[in-house]
Structures are given as structure tokens and as C-alpha cells.
Amino acid sequence: MVSPPHALVIPYPAQGHVIPLLEVAHALADRGFAVTFVNTEFIHARVVASGAGLEDGGRVRFVAVPDGMPPGDDRADLVKLTILMEDHIAPRVEELVLASGEGGGAGGKITCMVVDYNVGAWALDIARRTGIRSAAVWPASAAVLSTLLSYDKLIDDNIIDAEDGSALGEETFQLSLDMPPMRSAHLAWNCVGENDQQAAFFQYIVAGVRAVEHCDFLICNSFQDAEPAAFSLFPNVLPIGPLLTGERSGKAVGHFWKPEDEESMSWLDAQPARSVVYVAFGSFTMFDRRQFEELALGLELSGLSFLWVVRPDILQGGAVHDYPEGFLDRVCGSGGRGKLVAWSPQQRVLAHPAVACFVSHCGWNSTMEGVRNGVPFIAWPYFADQFVNQVYISDVWKVGLKAVADKSGVITKEHIAARLEELMGDAGMRKRVEALKKAAHESIQIRGSSYGNFDTFAEGMRKA
Template sequence: MAPPPHALVIPYPAQGHVIPLLELAHALVDRGFTVTFANSEFNHRRVVAAATESSLLDRSSRIRLVAVPDGMEPGEDRNNLVRLTLLMAEHMAPRVEDLIRRSGGDAEGYGPITCVVADYNLGMWALDVARRTGVKSAAIWPASAALLASLLSIDKLVQDNIIDPEDGSALSQGTFQLSPDMPVMQTAHLAWNCIGNQHGQAAMFRCLIASVRAVDKCDFILCNSFHGAEQATFARFPQILPVGPFLTGERKKAAVVGHFWRPEDDACMSWLDAQPARSVVYVAFGSFTMFDTRQFRELALGLELSGRPFLWVVRPDIVLGGDVHDYPDGFVDRVGGASGRGMVVAWSPQQRVLSHPSVACFVSHCGWNSTMEGVRNGLPFLAWPYFADQFVNQVYICDVWKVGLRAEADEAGVITKEHIAGRVEELMSDAGMRERVEALKKVAHESINHGGSSHRNFDMFIEAIKA
């Protein structure tokens, strides 16, 4: 009897990429595949540390986690995405190629690797390895199709004098649209222009251009989005295949889901149970966003000023150069004491929180996973982007779908407590916004149900990649 098809899935080494690609791995297993999931060594250790013992011992999952060195030294700053991306191409590619060539000879029943599903953001090296080893390939784009469209349009953006041909930097502070019905984008907010400082940007931009050239030759470009969310983009760029929204966070507890932080604080679920329906402000900024001490305190005071119960996820490293416990004087006693009006956790089971009936709105960094999870659960957003694709996602949330409001800074660059409290009140009282997000939720679920557009696209992909 022939072994089942065997996919090698390779995420870009960031939590916002590992989580959706692990969900894709589970979806492949649901369709009869076995999967080898190749994380960087650094993130492999973090995922294993955050996973439950039952998830790692669940042999029925048919997902094997493996570690590949990313080329960075112990203690190096892996938030330096330019250096990380360049080193991966040099150090990960030969190890991954060796992994493919040696596959099929183990005692666990995994046959030879038959296809590679690689994060688009890895660049050309992963797809080049697939071609050299003679296996089929697909690129997975875990963010919005509009952002991918901006990458696919680099030549046009250069031709129209919107970006510099050497490093992609903005040649003006204006806006543009790739087609009349697509989101309005700011040149300064193109993903490659807001991932850090300018050092190394030209090298990173060259990597992006090479990626576009390489991905054009792969068998599929999958996207964690759905047709109803980005209809104009999919019409303009039909090579992008929407197969989402991925059900991140909805797997059984035994599934490995890709978190870097532990433990998820299940106590917050009991706290939510005690809150009135649609009363709680949920505040979470993902795995990367950081605040200076002033903005961190202003956010705390804004949540207090809103007068609403709130659940706030405060990662251990969220305060830039400061102490995560550096709250305003008396804040913890006032909101977490006898009133119990606020709860702060280091990490939350976000999907379970967002689907809880007591949650009313989502203060978010607008990462695409969080955006899709908020949409899937019908929650309006206070949109507070930090970097990269999050600014384009904010445009979708606030201007295209009209399911959220912007968090806007004052002249000093601070989003004030008064503004935060006022925006929360607007979100809570806007019945029209609630109707729009409920309608978008319905379309999202229809797309992934049997017979929906994303479900059909994934079926088509599976049949082709199996053959």
C-alpha cells in the first residue's frame, strides 16, 4: 500500500506566520496527508515549550515537528527581520533540501516528501529547493491579498514613480490604488517601508523582488483570506487563491497550534463568564507590538476611563526598554481589586475569548490573524496598527468593511486616554457597525463551509497537489 502524500510545510519564523501555517498543516492532515513542519530551531523550542504534552504525544495528528537552524547566533535579536531573512536563505536552504532528499527512510511511516508548502515571505530559496528536488510546490501567503498584490505590483509601482527602484522607499507621501475598487494605500505604509529602520532595506527589497519572480513559477499561491473580504483584489489578481479564513485557535486542545507564549491564562475564561453579555473590551496586540512607557500608561488609563470591563493581554516584553509592571500609580488596585472590572493576563486563548458572548469589541494591532479572528466572531475593532501589513489591514477594517474605528495619535504622537475611552464608547453604541460586522462574519463562515468558495478552492488545491 502506497504511503499517503507527505507535505513539507515551512513557515516564516514569526508567531503570526507559524500559527496559520500550523493550521494549514492540520487541514492537510484532515485531507489525508502526513506533514513535516520545519520551524527554525529557535521557534521550534518555543512552540514545543508552549504546547501541551498531550499535543506533542498525539500520534494521530500525523504532524512531525522538526527544527532547522536559521543562521543567527544565540542571543541575537530575531526582531531584526532584515538580517534574519537574509541568513535563512543561506543556512536553512541546504538543511531543508537534505530533509527532502532523505525523507521516506524513517520508521514512523512517513513516506517521501511529495510537496513543499512554503511561506511566501521566506523568499525564493524554499521554492528553489522544491524545484531542485523535483517535488510540487505552493506558496502560502498568511496575510491579506491586497498586501500580496502590492508585492506583485512592484514593477508597476517603480514605473509609476511611486517607489524607489533601489530600496522600495516612498518617493512621495501620497496614496495610490492598484485598481479603483481596491484599498487606498499609503506609500510610506507599504510593508517593506515599515519593518524597522532603513539599515538593510535595499537588501530586503531585493529579496522581495526575487521572491515575486520565484513564486510566479510555483504551482499555487494560497492566501488566508476569503473572496467576500477582498473581492476586488482577487478579481485583479486571479493567481491568488483564497482558502481562508483559517480556523486558527479552534482546534481541539490536543492540537499543536504554534504559540510562542505560555501559559494561556484559562482563568480569564471564568472571569468572562461572570461579565454581562457584550460588555467586555478585549485588548491584545499580538506577539510583536511594543509600547514606550508613556503610551503603555496612557492605554491603561484609557481602559480605566472607559468605565467598561476589560481583558488586556500584556506580554512580558511589551514595554520597550521598561518594566511590564510599570502601570500608572494605583491602577492595578483600582481595576483589579474588589470591583474586578479589569483583568490583565500575559497570554490568552484568543479564539475562545473572541467567541465569548461577553466580549463586545476588540482593541487590536490589526495583524491579519487577529483581524480574521475578529471578523469570524463578528466583533468591531479599535484599529491600532504597529508595523508592516497592519496599516493596510486597518484600511480594510475602517474604510472598506467599515467594521472599526482608528486609534489616532495627537500632535505629540500619543494616543490619549480620552481618545481611547471615546472610541470604545463609539464602538459600543454603533448599531450600524454591529450589523456590518455580523454580515461580514456570515460571509466568512459561508466561504469555509462545504460548498463555499474557499472550501472549493482548497479541494481543488488538494487534488492537484496529490496527483
């Protein structure tokens, strides 16, 4: 009996990466692969504690490895975490590959490796040294991937510095006339804050670009009709999305917080169709106290019903949530229009007929989830690629409105309420988002472009 192909899948250790990589793992299992999924011990513990769907009948085997950071260290320090991975995770991964199949081990011999692009060159180097096939998964937009693949052009055009990638000269650039304008300050390596390791981080990214040139496949969680210009610029990038991120068989998978399923869904069930504003800012966004209060008061001022996801750690400095005086009693008390939860089953929420619009940080997973469910956006980015995604939402696809800060840098309650009123009354936007939803669904159906690309990728990874 021939053993099935065995894929080792390695996400970058952050929720927005674990969730799409886990869906890729399940999609490979659907096609007959044995799959081993590698999380850091810290991430594995969070996913297990959330009850987020690791019990899958053995389709995917989960392995936890150390990340090199002691307990209590700030794992939001992405530069430090990224640089440590090569020293601490790479040796364990190579051991997994070399020891696989010995003594009839689970899944048999590892035959291929599927890695998050952001994990970097070390994982693809292991695949090359051990003689197995490899693929890199880019879990964000093809436009942002294009900026990484074009780093040498950005250097030649004096847009970024060759040593550390810092912005030079013009603030905005376009990789092609058909692609949205981007700001050099929003490039991934320029969003790590005041960090003396930026040069090392940038060179780590450059090494990753060079390594990806030699892997067998480069796949992306997007779809052809969403970003045709980016896929024309880099035709070797295969769009396989939008992935059904974060949910399998009605159960949330890969989340770091326990979704309040029954509370969210039963509350939505009691609301009229297209009446609820869904507010969620992902796993990294943080607010200062004033902006948090303006958001609360803006939702109240709108007069609309809302479901607001308020993470326990959403305020800067670890401050305790301090809502405006009387807000909870006025809006979220018995019979009130608002519902607050610490986390939600987002895929199910966005698919619910009561949801009318999505106030979002524009993370790519959230963007694709909104698109595939036909929900228009108030686009409120926080970090890095989210600003490019905002441009797609508001200027390219025209399926949402930008949240715009005043001169003091605050998005005011009046602006929030006005934007919601404008969005809710825009029939043309509703028509456009439904058309984009249709294109997204067609891409992932049998004979759709993304479905076919995933089959091409899976068949290629089967080869010895």
C-alpha cells in the first residue's frame, strides 16, 4: 500500500497567519494528504485554551515547538520573534523532517513542506537540504506580496534604502499603473516601530524573497478578480482564495480567544435583517482611551444596533476597559441596542442576515471574510498592510468608506455616526459588494480559478 503524501505546514506565530495556514492544512487533508501542523508552544497553548477546533479526528497532527522567548516576553515584538525563530524553531523542524516515518511514526515520511511566507528562508532551506518539495503561502493581499517581490525595484527607484528598507523621497508609489498607490511608510519592515533591529528585519525579508524564488509553488489567499493587476505583474503567484478562514464544519478553528458563539448568534437571531453594525478589529489593534471612548459614543450616536468585539487587551498599556459614563446602561443594558463580546465566530457573524456592515481594521482575513459574505465596510486600518487593504475596499472595489481622523489624529464620534448613516443608505455600494461576493464564490467552486489553482498546487506537491 502506497503511503499518502505527508505535508509539514508551518504558520507564522500570529493569529492572522495561523488561521489561513490551518485552512490550507485542512484543504490538503481533504485531498488525501497526511498533515503535520507546527505551532510554537505559546501559540499552541492559546489555541488549545480557546477550544478552537484542534479535535478533528486525526486529519491534522499538531506539534508544538519552542520559540526561544521566555514566558512573559512580549510576543507582539514581531522583529524579535521573527529573528529568534531561525535559531529555535528551525532545528526542531529539521528533526521532524529527518525523523518522520521512522518506526511507523504518525503520518509516515514527510514528503513536502508548506510554509508561511513570513516564516522566512530557513524553512525553505530545510526543504531544499532534505530533498522535499516546498511551497510558500502568502496569507495577505497579492498587492502587498508584490512590494516584497519588488524590493530591488524599490531600491533602484530610490523609494527605499538598500540597507534597512526605510522610506526615501516620495511618500507614495505604484508598482504598475493598474495597481493602487501605496505609501512607503506602510511597507511591512517600516511598521515595526522604533527598533534598532529594522535593518536585520529587512535583510531577513530580502533573504525570504530570494528563498521563495526556488520553491515549487507560491500561493496567495486572494482571487483573480480581486487583484488582476497584481497577478499580471507576478503570474507565478497562484491565487487560491478566499479561504474559508477560521471555521470548519460550523466550528471555529485556530482562534486565540474563545468565541462567544451562543451569545453572539442568539442575539443576532433576534435582530431584523440588515440592521446590525458588526465592529471587530482583529487580534493586534489597540486603542488609546480617548479613541476607544469616541468609538463607543459614535456607535451610540448612530442609533443603530451593533455587535462589538472588545478584546480583553484592546487598550494600550493594558488598561482596563473604561466605557463612557452610563454607556453600558444606556446602550448595552436590558433591551439595549448594543451587544459586547470578547470574541466572536466572525465567519458565522458576517454570514448572518442581520449584519448590515462591518467596521473593520482591514486585516486581510477580515477583508476576505467580509467580501465573501457581501458585507460593506467602514475601513479603519491600524497597521502595515491594512492601509493597502483600505485602499482596495474604498477606492478600487468601492465596497466601503474610509474612517478619517481629524487634525488631532482622532476618528470622532460624529464622523463614525455620519459614516455609518452614509454607508447604510448607499444602494450602489450594496450592489457592488454583492457583485464582488459573486466573483469570490465563483472562484472557489469546482471549475473556478482558485479551486483549480489549489488542485494544481496539491497535485504538484504529491510528486516525489
